[in-house]
Amino acid sequence: MSIDIQALYDVIEGTWPPANVWAEGPWTLRDGAQGGKRVSAATAAGSITDADIPLAETKMRKIGQTPLFMIREGEEALDALLAARGYDLIDEVTLYTAPIGLLTDLPIPRVTCFEIWEPLAIMEEIWAQGGVGPARLEVMKRAKAKTGILSRWNEKPAGVAFAAVHDGVAMVHAVEVLPHQRKQGVAQWIMRAAAIWGQKQGATQIAVLCVTDSKPANALYSKMGFTPIGTYHYRILPE
Secondary structure (H helix, E strand, O other): OOHHHHHHHHHHHHHHOOOEEEEEEEEEEOOOOOOHHHHHOEEEEEOHHHHHHHHHHHHHHOOOOOEEEEEEEEEEHHHHHHHHOOOEEEEEEEEEEHHHHHHHOOOOOOEEEEEEEEOHHHHHHHHHHHOHHHHHHHHHHOOOOOEEEEEEOOOOEEEEEEEEOOOOOOEEEEEOOEEEEEEEEEHHHHHHHHHHHHHHOOOOOOEEEEEEEOOHHHHHHHHHOOOEEEEEEEEEOOO
């Protein structure tokens, strides 16, 4: 079974949920509770004109958020409207998927990866080093079927990730490997551990997001057999 880009956008929200989401005119708005762009950005729920943009801006400012929009595939007209208003383009993201069985074919070496929820203090420390702080941990807690992955390498903590399942897709978020443990295969074992967990939850696909500019991460996912399905990026209003 394959998954299209529109369904994958739904999986993102199901596995990395905002604190609140609601409809306002032609918009879907989100309160991210300081959990980052992915849970805070407004998205178009229908056809948008330039006259619709101030409504979203006002509502985002009302909850203390800088006006921020996620631009998905097929939304070039919205992208152009925001660019004309002076919005900056930031963080283009590539979405990857693979059949989950592609990553469950090898046994994981003993004491290399552990499925743990709730996160241990060492997991929170590793995430914090990568910029994943308390607000993003709260995002994780809001997901339904979820786990954390803790990896050990060279007999010491090496990395972490968060995985959750939505509509038969296991999506992996917040992959962090400690600098001194990188380039040793740790991230690959983390992804395989997430796939094994996801398969036990009934998932048939595994997915991951990657900032397009991150060449090492994109190369890793391609090497592991992931297929790029599509992209999105953000438009933010400069303060």
